[in-house]
Amino acid sequence: MKEDGRKLSKEQQVEARRRAMLLVKKGWKAHDIAEAVGVHPRTVQQWKQHQHEHGTQALLRDERGRKHGEKRRMSAAQEREIRRLITDRLPEQLKLPFALWTRKAVAQLLAKRFGLKLPVRTMGLYLKRWGLLRYAHPCGAACGWLSRFARLTPQKPLKRAYEQRPKEVKAWLEQQYPQIAAQAKAEGAEIYWGDQTGVNNQPNAVRGYAPRGETPEVRQMSKRFGSSMMSAVSNRGSSRWMVYKGALNSALLIRFLERLVRSMQGRKVYLILDNLRVHHSKPVKEWLMQHREQIVVHHLPSYSPELNPDERLNRSLKSRLGQLPAARNERELQEQIIGQMRSCQKQPEQVRAFFNSNSTRYAA
DSSP, X not given: OOBOGGGSOHHHHHHHHHHHHHHHHTTOOHHHHHHXXXXXXXXXXXXXXXXXXXXXXXXXHXXXXXXXXXXXXXXXXXXXXXXXXXXXXXXXXXXXXXXXXXXXXXXXXXXXXXXXXXXXXXXXXXXXXXXXOEEEOTXXXXXXXXXXXXXXXXXXXXXXXXXXXXXXXXXXXXXXXXXXXXXXXXXXXXXXXXXXEEEESOOOOOOOOOOTTOOOOOOOOSSOOEEEEEXXXXXXXXXXXXXXSSSOOHHHHHHHHHHXXXXXXXXXXXXXXXXXXXXXXXXXXXXXXXXXXXXXXXXXXXXXXXXXXXXXXXXXXXXXXXXXXXXXXXXXXXXXXXXXHHHHHTOHHHHHHTTOSTXXXXXX
16 A cells, blocks of 8 residues: 655664665566565656765755755844844834734834844744743853753733832842841741732733624723722731722721731731832821830832732732623622721632742742
8 A cells, every 4th residue: 555655754764774675686676666666667666766965974964954044034143133133122122113022013123123024924833933042140140041941932021110120129139128027937927918909890801711703892880989908918828808988098007907906816917019108108107106016017119019928919809800791789799898908818828829929929
């Protein structure tokens, strides 16, 4: 039975060619060799021609197609330069009118640097193939680039405020928080990260499946109403929360602090908050001074919400509410919030997962 030689596996092709060349040496005709090996006589003729032009070893290696890097518009040096730029810089730093690296942005960079114009689709093929892996010394200092590449992938960007002070963030990560953690351990205290958030009855609708051309419809009240929540999480998987109406003020914050202290059952708590004005209000400072044996409050660097694991709890809550039918009144909205938070309290592993991102792992 004759088989298409192209459909054979690599190993089967090599073995068939080896057998065919042995039979050629014995003086067999191409038709008889084809019958013995199980391929078409034309295939045997092609093998004989390849052996005659390139030798037996080349035939057995089966080297076909383009060589690596052949027929590419960019040289290897140009590819390395572009990869380095898109890994180390943002488009605006290179005076390009883009916020993030897209196929079009990289194509413009290529044209600006080397005068090469590539179609957007071709640029996408390069981006799919490219990637860099930074070589890091055990001490943590970056020392260079490895020749092995990881894939570049389209990703949702992290948002960071222009007003953020990198030196303060570095000091927090390297000095202030390690000192807080050491002090809390010495006093047998537990560290919590706190934050407040607001939700309304018109969350962003999540994507869902539907027949092609039949866009699903989400019904909700046209009147907008909302509710607020103050919460705190620890890297042990504990969560504390309080639902309230309106904006956070000193009285509401003190009420939450009282509930937090009461829930600790005599154990001291270190609470880390952001720099919202009410967190520094005079009534709150006075209350903290009176209860300094039970609770101590520290503050994150300004404009650094990504350092707060409780921010991820807020995002998780809003995402879950977006999957529920829209609330029809304030009471129903509060019931949805309470239901989701009670579910979260029963799943400490979910709370611990909030400490697994790159920006919050320092607190894990």
